[in-house]
Amino acid sequence: MSNKEWPLWEVFIRSKQGLNHKHVGSLRAADSKMAVENARDVYTRRSEGISIWVVESNNVFASDPSEADSLFEPADSKAYRHPLFYDVPDGISHM
Amino acid sequence: METKEALFEYVLRIGDDSLILGHRVSEWCGHGPILEEDIALTNIALDLIGQATNLLDYAGQLEGKGRDGDALAFLRYDREYKNLLLVEQTNGDFGKTILRQFLFDAYRTLLLTRLSKSTDEQLSAIAVKSLKETKYHLKHSSEWVIRLGDGTEDSHSRIQSSLDALWKYTDEIFFANEVDALLEKEGIIPSMEGIKNEWTFFVSDIFAEAGLVIPTNNWKQEGGRTGRHTEHLGYLLAELQYMQRAYPDMKW
Numbered sequence: 001m002s003n004k005e006w007p008l009w010e011v012f013i014r015s016k017q018g019l020n021h022k023h024v025g026s027l028r029a030a031d032s033k034m035a036v037e038n039a040r041d042v043y044t045r046r047s048e049g050i051s052i053w054v055v056e057s058n059n060v061f062a063s064d065p066s067e068a069d070s071l072f073e074p075a076d077s078k079a080y081r082h083p084l085f086y087d088v089p090d091g092i093s094h095m
Numbered sequence: 096m097e098t099k100e101a102l103f104e105y106v107l108r109i110g111d112d113s114l115i116l117g118h119r120v121s122e123w124c125g126h127g128p129i130l131e132e133d134i135a136l137t138n139i140a141l142d143l144i145g146q147a148t149n150l151l152d153y154a155g156q157l158e159g160k161g162r163d164g165d166a167l168a169f170l171r172y173d174r175e176y177k178n179l180l181l182v183e184q185t186n187g188d189f190g191k192t193i194l195r196q197f198l199f200d201a202y203r204t205l206l207l208t209r210l211s212k213s214t215d216e217q218l219s220a221i222a223v224k225s226l227k228e229t230k231y232h233l234k235h236s237s238e239w240v241i242r243l244g245d246g247t248e249d250s251h252s253r254i255q256s257s258l259d260a261l262w263k264y265t266d267e268i269f270f271a272n273e274v275d276a277l278l279e280k281e282g283i284i285p286s287m288e289g290i291k292n293e294w295t296f297f298v299s300d301i302f303a304e305a306g307l308v309i310p311t312n313n314w315k316q317e318g319g320r321t322g323r324h325t326e327h328l329g330y331l332l333a334e335l336q337y338m339q340r341a342y343p344d345m346k347w
Contacts (some may be wrong), residue, residue: 006129025133030242037235040130041138 008057009035011042013049021053032056101274102215103157104177105284107167108320110150111178114168115328117143118335119186135235139196142228149221155249169339173329174322181264183328185318189238190250191257193239198261200233201298202268202290206253209285218283234311237301244305256265262310267317268294 008030012021019021024043029035035054063071075081121140127133150162162170182199186192207229210222243250269291278284302309318324338345 028129029131034242035237037238038135040231041135042131045134045138 006030009039009054010057011035011039012053012055012061013039013043014051014053015049017050021051022047026057029054096273096277098277098283099157099159102218102283103154103279104274105278106150106154106157106218108177110147110154110167111176112182112199112203113143113150114147114153115176115178115184115331116196117141117147118331119182119184120192120196122186123192132189136192139232142225142232144227146221146228149224153217153221155307165339170337173324173332176319176324176328176332177322178319178328179264179267180316180319181268182263183236183325183331184261184264187257188253190232190243190254191261193236193243194254195258195261196232197236197240198265198268198303199300200236201301202230202294203229204233205290205293205297206285207254209290213284214282240301240307241305244307251306254305258302258307259310263312263314263316266315267319270320272320303307 008026009029009032011024013024014021027035027038027042028039032054035056036052039052039054044052045059054095108191117140120143121135121137121163123133124140125133127136147168148164151167154160155164155167179199181195184191184195206227207222207226211226213219213222240254243254245251269287271287275287279286299309316325
């Protein structure tokens with residue numbers, strides 16, 4: 001018997017028309033077709049979705065957590081990048 | 096024989112196919128080769144038990160003796176079950192379970208497609224609902240047959256020997272007697288001949304893609320449709336019926 005593991009796949013589900021595909025988790029499958037089928041069984045059994053994307057995890061390139069300081073912290077002190085200095089006119093409720 | 100009586104017999108047959116296969120597949124729950132397949136198989140088992148509930152409840156109505164789906168599922172003896180011998184065969188390894196499922200799904204998809212147009216409204220409604228599930232089962236089982244057949248040396252030889260072992264039960268899928276003749280005349284069920292040709296074509300195609308060879312030994316076994324079963328059904332029923340037999344009318 002072979003002990004080689006199947007590749008890992010990241011699963012994205014779109015829950016309704018007009019919304020984005022959202023990352024929901026990952027699973028193992030021999031190839032892309034089987035990955036979609038497994039995703040259907042593992043992640044949409046309770047009517048969670050109407051569309052599935054799978055991406056082999058190998059193909060996801062991530063930012064390096066040890067660089068988080070230089071990547072993200074500089075944005076913390078730039079409050080002016082948010083539109084915080086405008087008066088919201090009366091009657092606008094969702095801003 | 097009256098139409099209603101014939102239809103009772105017919106619905107019992109296809110309801111028993113769903114019930115017995117559903118029970119067999121449910122035996123995988125918690126034992127699947129990987130988590131993803133454990134869920135997939137359990138899903139399929141649930142679909143089949145759902146179809147069995149619809150069909151056996153309807154059979155009970157047709158019979159008109161006050162038996163519902165539960166009574167038919169839990170309180171009959173082995174000789175009264177009319178399922179195919181194929182579906183009561185043991186799970187074996189994953190390959191055998193998949194191959195058994197594939198042979199059944201291919202037939203069932205063709206049958207349900209035609210039953211969706213049955214002149215019997217209730218049967219047609221059940222067929223429409225079940226077809227959506229069964230089409231997915233077929234997709235799942237046929238993809239696996241191709242991958243196991245065309246996979247490693249080990250997977251190939253295992254699924255080939257399952258095919259060698261199960262092929263003798265496939266002829267019975269197309270069993271037809273006076274029940275079928277009567278219902279076919281009234282447009283309630285399709286002709287088995289047409290289904291047989293399409294089935295043979297379809298499974299040969301998938302086996303060719305999977306590199307599997309249909310055994311040339313043409314010895315065939317049948318008996319399920321008339322209540323004569325292999326030894327495996329008795330053990331299955333013992334487990335299926337234990338609670339109702341030990342605690343009659345128990346509900347939970």
